[in-house]
């Protein structure tokens with residue numbers, strides 16, 4: 001089974017990825033497709049480059065044995081509304097979609113064979129690939145992860161104020177246009193999550209929505225819900241999370257830097273506090289995200305829901 005974690009960035013996908021990867025049945029590889037799209041500069045969580053990591057060397061060998069070149073997965077991850085619309089409209093026989101599905105499936109086989117586990121989880125989190133999987137890989141399942149948008153905004157605001165400029169959609173956001181970026185971010189939270197809801201409506205047995213705050217508060221219950229929806233026994237990892245046992249990070253690529261810790265513990269109350277949102281941004285959030293927040297059960301007044309202090313609910 002190809003498990004795919006989809007949602008807005010900074011919503012806790014890395015944490016869920018590491019949790020699931022500690023199941024005896026699932027191999028976690030981080031943001032697989034986005035990592036492979038920049039394979040030449042990726043450092044695996046084991047500390048080696050992909051060219052030197054024994055795990056990824058074997059994956060590459062397995063993939064090439066299937067007739068798929070190592071650079072072919074590089075261009076199959078697409079982002080943006082136009083790409084999403086193309087996947088939605090494409091017929092089941094569309095050659096471009098069929099090629100992407102064939103490469104994804106070969107990659108999954110190469111990884112699970114190397115890991116000696118039956119399933120893998122990819123937290124690349126873009127809706128476009130989630131939809132491709134739902135339409136063209138019947139064995140794929142999608143976990144739609146949601147987090148209070150006020151946390152997502154605070155996290156980005158902290159980066160902006162710390163002059164940790166970053167690129168998104170090939171633009172660099174810093175300085176004067178950072179306010180515009182934060183407005184766009186709030187709007188994109190709603191659009192990404194509404195897209196996830198449409199996918200769940202179209203493929204009700206293959207999509208599960210998880211609120212990150214519920215995962216932190218009751219990890220065993222939420223993991224059990226994922227397991228029963230997809231026919232997976234996640235009791236081993238549920239127990240580890242509930243007891244805050246050490247979680248191992250596999251050969252992960254892409255995404256959050258926490259993956260470079262060799263071992264982490266699930267810590268619902270941990271993490272770093274971010275300053276509150278300015279009033280103008282609270283108002284923007286209420287207008288752009290309020291209706292969807294209300295539908296997901298978030299309180300519209302006050303600060304972001306539990307866990308209020310959590311930057312990443314993992315401690316090293």
Ligand SMILES: [Zn+2]
Nearest residue numbers: 044046053251
């Ligand atoms: Zn490695």
